[in-house]
Amino acid sequence: MITNKFSAIQRRVLSTTFICRVNKQFFKSINMDQNYPKKNEDRMLKHLFDGSDWNVYDKNITNLGVGAPGPDILVKCCDIFEKATSHRMKLETTNQGMLFQYGPTVGVIEVRSGIAKFLTDAYKSEVKSEDIIVTTGATQGLHIILSTLIDLNGYIFVDEVTYMIALDVFRQFSTLKIVPVKLNSDGVGIKALRAFLEQKQFKSETKSFWGLYYAIPTYHNPTGITFSKDVLKNLITLAREFDILIACDDVYNTLYYGENVAQKRLYAYDDPNDDDFKGNVISNGSFSKIIGPGLRFGWLEVPPRCKSILETCGLLNSGGCLNNYTSGIMASLLDLGLGQAHAKMVKELYEERMLATCDILRNNLPKSCQFIEPQGGYFVWIQMPEDTDANAFLQICIKRHKLFFIPGNRFSLDNNFKNCFRISIAFHQKEVIQSSVRRICNALKEYLNL
Incomplete structure (x- = not known):
């Protein structure tokens, strides 16, 4: 002590x-620990x-x-959010104060359209509003994925060095087995990951996926590397072959510097036009890094097979949109161009x-x-x-x-x-x-x- x-x-x-x-x-x-505290400390x-x-x-x-x-x-957020809040409150006086009601499970269309347009511009690649589910940030997004889509007797594959708080989240799902995979300078070791998938694969009777690979393909945390195109393409091949889910921590994707250009996110490699498309990738994003973490505002970009499950889960059905009020303010922030x-x-x-x-x-x-x-x-x-x-x-x-x-x-x-x-x-x-x-x-x- x-x-x-x-x-x-x-x-x-x-x-x-x-x-x-x-x-x-x-x-x-x-x-x-059985030495329980007697009282809470404020x-x-x-x-x-x-x-x-x-x-x-x-x-x-x-x-x-x-x-x-x-x-x-x-x-600098103080001024822009004052303007966005004033703008939204004026709208709400003629909108029956709907912003203060339980929101639609996936989020109001104005903010999902705003997010989609913002990301399309930033990614230089199309993002569709119908693929977006509003969250309170990437950590909650990860928690929803784990609790809703992954067999709790299954496996989580992680890079041998990865975001430390994600590891803490995974450990709290104590029945899940965490498997570290070699990380090379161009991304996760594909041969090593394939070997683990062949060894661990089983048929889940309860959830959509028996296993999950947690990835940070763009400006990896902590190493800063970006996965190569070959690694990204091979990940899609593996995900489809073994029908695992890949959850991408995509919170840094818009922050490309110098002569570098926007990197194509893994979600865009999982092309619905492919004959063997199933929907094996989720992009988990947040405005915490590019506007402010106190907003508690993020999104999941999900394929149809996952969206139909997520939008009917108990958490969303009970409370509706996970961040309805802030969604409205963010819709105005983006509509006014202040967020951009x-x-x-x-x-x-x-x-x-x-x-x-x-x-x-x-x-x-x-x-x-x-x-x-x-x-x-x-x-x-x-x-x-x-x-x-x-x-x-x-x-x-x-x-x-x-x-x-x-x-x-x-x-x-x-x-x-x-x-x-x-x-x-x-x-x-x-x-x-x-x-x-x-x-x-x-x-x-x-x-x-x-």
Whole structure:
């Protein structure tokens, strides 16, 4: 137990080390703990990261771990949402206040059409409003997919390094078996995935799919890679052959930088005009990264076989649209062009920060270290020599340089990739990020005795 005899920085080091060791046994111990608390504590927190080692607002340390927009971006939402809300409220006075009623299960047509048009422009590829289901964000979208479409005695295939909170979500479905698959520089290892599918396949008697592959094909979290066209095509082949579902975490797809162009999402490769089309891919998206996570607003882009099941599930039938009020405000935001302008501004800021970060790493990172230069997104993946430990390096960064990042083993089901770590370019302004990345490079030279 961490007591007050430690300094704030020491507590941060100890707690961070503990966080990075989260695994199945930890979750099991929580579920089995019989020392129940006597009462709840009202901690008066202001945001998700408040009161934790992830507090990106803490002025005493520069946190490059959190993948969230910073205050310079979020404060700009105040004006555009005031305008969009005023616009929507005027409409509602002649619409019988329908916005405050239970909404249609998949979301009102105005917002689904707005999302479809916004994404069609951003993806440079058609998105249809009839394929859209409104959610409160990608995490809820993933939870709905797991609880509605996947056999709970089945399998979830994940990249050997993947989004750490997704792993936490999967672990809570304790009967599902999680299988890590090799990740190459151009995407998931197709041969390895095929071998697992052949070994694990069974016929589900209760749900539409016996297995799910959780994918982040575009600007992968944490590595930043983008899956190649060949890998994407092969994934469609595998999904159809073994009839698994692929749930794509597509929250970064619109954030492409420099000379790069929009990447064709996996959902578009699953072409309904193909003779063997079944509908094996869902695109799970969110406005959290490009407007603001506090909106709790996202979408699922789904094929017909999945939509017919999802829109009749108990969750949607009981409450209707999962975010009806915000849907109306977002419909006005997009109708007025305010959402598009804000997303463009955000993309330009992130692009500037990412290009500056990669430039510093190219010129200052020790030669014994490597980094993957992303084409877009939020994150940069840095690899130290094999015999090093990012958790030990993190403690040095916290103590001596007041810098925080996330060690690679936090993204691994099997606690591997200890010599890697992830930094984010999203929260801090360009000058802060530049200074911090230079300090990380200097700290690496110190840690490696260079």
